Amino acid sequence: MEDKKFQIPPGLEAAMKALAKVQNLKPISIPNIDLSAFAKAQANALAVFPEIQKQFAAQLQPWADLQRQLERIALPTQAAIQQMAEAAKRIEGLIPRPSPEQIQLFEQLARTDKRKRALDRLGLLPHPSTPFALLDADDGDEVLRAGVEQHYRDSWERISQDILERAQQFDIDEEATGALAEALAAHQHGHYRSVCRLLLPEIERVARVELLSNDIGTIRVQEVIGEPGLDLPINQTNPPGYYALMLYERLTDHIYVRVDAANRQKMEADLVPNRHAVIHGLIVYNSFWHSLNCIFMTDFAFQVVSAIKGLGSAAEPEAVSAAS
Numbered sequence: 001m002e003d004k005k006f007q008i009p010p011g012l013e014a015a016m017k018a019l020a021k022v023q024n025l026k027p028i029s030i031p032n033i034d035l036s037a038f039a040k041a042q043a044n045a046l047a048v049f050p051e052i053q054k055q056f057a058a059q060l061q062p063w064a065d066l067q068r069q070l071e072r073i074a075l076p077t078q079a080a081i082q083q084m085a086e087a088a089k090r091i092e093g094l095i096p097r098p099s100p101e102q103i104q105l106f107e108q109l110a111r112t113d114k115r116k117r118a119l120d121r122l123g124l125l126p127h128p129s130t131p132f133a134l135l136d137a138d139d140g141d142e143v144l145r146a147g148v149e150q151h152y153r154d155s156w157e158r159i160s161q162d163i164l165e166r167a168q169q170f171d172i173d174e175e176a177t178g179a180l181a182e183a184l185a186a187h188q189h190g191h192y193r194s195v196c197r198l199l200l201p202e203i204e205r206v207a208r209v210e211l212l213s214n215d216i217g218t219i220r221v222q223e224v225i226g227e228p229g230l231d232l233p234i235n236q237t238n239p240p241g242y243y244a245l246m247l248y249e250r251l252t253d254h255i256y257v258r259v260d261a262a263n264r265q266k267m268e269a270d271l272v273p274n275r276h277a278v279i280h281g282l283i284v285y286n287s288f289w290h291s292l293n294c295i296f297m298t299d300f301a302f303q304v305v306s307a308i309k310g311l312g313s314a315a316e317p318e319a320v321s322a323a324s
Helices: 001-008 012-017 036-040 049-069 078-086 098-120 132-136 139-167 174-188 192-211 239-256 262-267 273-281 288-311
Strands: none
Touching: 036 239, 098 132, 098 239, 098 273, 132 139, 139 174, 139 288, 174 192, 192 273, 192 288, 239 288
């Protein structure tokens, strides 16, 4: 009867099997980019982002598989994890005894998953300024939303200063940091429409200037970033790791996709603005959350451009036509 106190929490055995694969996961790093595809087709300044995303996919597959397995599992609570550790000797016959490192990793994965789900419910992108302590609480979504908004309103002067100081360390031009500074001030004064309409085109301008030698109109890319190598781990971005991958996906699969009749309603419901919708007046982005997400994505995109420049020297692309 006493052994019933030490039953394995639901899903824990499956979780341990999933975690057994962790030791085989390789560090994630920015891949070499094969530029032959660019040489055969015309591409705009943002073509580098989808290309990088494609090559990340192979590296990220083991992590994605692990994440999917964990999402199907009823994750144990902190108390259940502690119970598991204390009862390890009693259940050795059922599952391998977890090491302290495995237990710590499991706690980190459970915490990260909880935070990701909270951000998804809020429609908020991750950022170095994210108040993770609020995400870790068990408050309802309305209480959580109000708390996160109050955090940013109360701390915006400090947060905006941190964002600007970080941007000044990136390898981007003064126009980029100037535009970002204006957007941060506009957000503080509630000019949320202005933030979105300023920053989304600015990301494209920065990519064009810094990666494609500021060519005008349609261009043929001979070389964008040279031989990038595998020396820059993805955890050098801020936020790092899994949160950076979330931002990469949004940058490549949402921000710069074309809005049409099939996806317009979905785009309107998303609190992360879309460039095509902004430029062509297809969707109105005028809320606190629209503006905040736009600032966070710009912060991240500027980091990506700066990192790509650091991986190799961009060659002069040959202009094949001018803008009409």
